[in-house]
Amino acid sequence: MSWDGHDLMAAMRHAAAVLHSQVDEVNALNVFPVPDGDTGSNMLATMQAAVAEAESVAPLERTATRVAAAISLGALMGARGNSGVILSQLLRGMSEAIAGHDRVDAAILVEALKRGCTTAFGAVAHPVEGTILTVARDVADATARAPRGDGSLEHILRVAVDAAAASVLRTPELLPVLREAGVVDAGGRGIELLLRGALASIRGEHLPRGMKLPHDIVLPTRDGLEAEGYGYETVFVILPPEGARLDPAAIRARLDRMADSVLVAGDDRAVKIHVHNERPDKILGYGLTLGTLSRINIENLDRQATDVRERAKLATERALISGVAPMRDGPAIVAVAAGDGLSRVFSSLGVTGVVQGGQGENPSVGEIADAIRGSGNREVIVLPNNPNVRLAAKQAGELCPDVYVEVVPTRNAAEGIAALLAFDPEMSVKDAAKAMNQAARAVQTLQVTRAVRDARIGRRKVQRGNYIVLGPNDGLVAADSDRTSAIRSGIGLLKNGYELLTLYRGRDVDHAAGQQLRDQLATELDGVEIELVEGGQPHYDFLIAAE
Secondary structure, three states: OOEOHHHHHHHHHHHHHHHHHOHHHHHHOOOOOOOOOOHHHHHHHHHHHHHHHHHOOOHHHOOHHHHHHHHHHHHHHHOEHHHHHHHHHHHHHHHHHHOOOOOEOHHHHHHHHHHHHHHHHHOOOOOOOOOHHHHHHHHHHHHHHOOOOOOOHHHHHHHHHHHHHHHHHHHHHHOHHHHHHOOOOHHHHHHHHHHHHHHHHHOOOOOOOOOOOOOOOOOOOOOOOOOOOOOEEEEEEEEOOOOOOOOHHHHHHHHHOOOEEEEEEEEOOEEEEEEEEOOHHHHHHHHHOOOEEEEEEEEEHHHHHHHHHHHHHOHHHHOOOOOOOOOEEEEEEEEEEOOHHHHHHHHHOOOOEEEEOEOOEOOEHHHHHHHHHHOOEEEEEEEOOOHHHHHHHHHHHHOOOOOEEEEOOOOOHHHHHHHHHOOOOOOOHHHHHHHHHHHHHHOEEEEEEEOOOOEEEOOEEEOOOOEEEEOOOOOEEEEEOOHHHHHHHHHHOOOOOOOEEEEEEOOOOOHHHHHHHHHHHHHHOOOOEEEEEEOOOOOOOEEEEEO
16 A cells, blocks of 8 residues: 555645644643643644645646645745744655655655654754654654564554654653653644544544634745835746756746745745746746746736735734845844734834744744845844744744844843844844844843643642743743732842833733732832833733843
8 A cells, every 4th residue: 555645635634633633732731831832733833834735736746746845845834833843844854755756655654754853853953852853753763663564554654653652651751841740742742643643544534523624724925025116926836857856046046037026935846936027927937947837826916006005014013025125234133023012112123024923823934934035134133032933933044045044042022122222233143143142141031921720840839820920941930829929929039130120011911900010019129110011912911021
């Protein structure tokens, strides 16, 4: 038994369906009992983007190679959060192993699982045991050692599912923080569910009841581009002839001479093109010299001009692209922000592109890449403002080889704002990023939210509904049934010497409650200036910065 492209597509759909049916369970597997667990949601969004791109391949052209290449491209552009980026790299490695094959048999699947694991490990600078990477490696090792049995895909997938399940159960033994929290690794559990879905596909089992995979998902594109002279927006995917390879850099250089607003994303097996020019026929003609075209879409921008102009005014708050101008010297800043208030703060401080999102609502790699290219600068500094966005920001930079990208690893928006205040446009981009990183780490920050379940964190017990105060690395600082008491306790543990305390008010806290907290703290913190700022961030009642 082997998979052709249609079978591979069915396996992906089943995998996404099973993950979808358990996504809340995966999200709940959070080390901290906070209300914004999103590992499952990020992995599902990545899978949905992969499936959507694969479905764009014409039915008569769905060989295993073509479908696998589309899966890889879709996952790369749609990856969200660290778990989604790692999943996209697993799929990328698997796609590389499938390349050149019209069908996938047991031996190719074993090699694909191995290659996927190697690629995923290569994407993480400091791999940690007891995570999604451990589960992927255990699956690859188990399938490589397994007797071929009847030589079927079903046999290999049964081995993979069993290995994943056992590995997930071992994750608390390898990662003490999981053991203390009483949970298994969420990303590893996500991998197990995806493998169970693929196995269900081979067995002919129906999709989980109520499962709805959207068919209208599209990869992040540069919709809303404002072009002087307008013309046509042309988008398509190129797949090379069998045995051939694409050169994204050469394609980009050629298109730069033919069109404006050129976006080229992908690798040597599949490339997505997005350009603006007056002659889409010439763009498509060039594409046809390189391979087969799919997912072709052409829009007349002249008809959209009025709407585009209006959207362009909101670019910094909605992460739209305006990259038709010649590339400018000097670094631009792109920042990720959760909440309208924080977006306005970043825009007022000179951020070129604000990408909406944050914890619980991670932006995709493609969205960040769009903002980088949309800056119109040759150099860009990215402020992810969340550890779970950092890897996506790095991947986004790699999608923009014509732009030099530095990622300053800010852990929250308050650190991002501190970094911005230290930005010196006269510095080289490397020196500016270094100074911004130092400034970000100099500010003390706290985040205030509520526990969504009972938990033991270290030696402290936390009850569901308690207000909890977390440090910048998500360590528990304080907990109390009363919000103000919890905040007082957290502030009391800050290092002395700060002169300004900024309270960024969350979406679910009204202005009166924020003002009351500010007034209370003002009477208690002699000599400290206290500012209340509308942040609008979800999940966290207050983000607090001391400097």
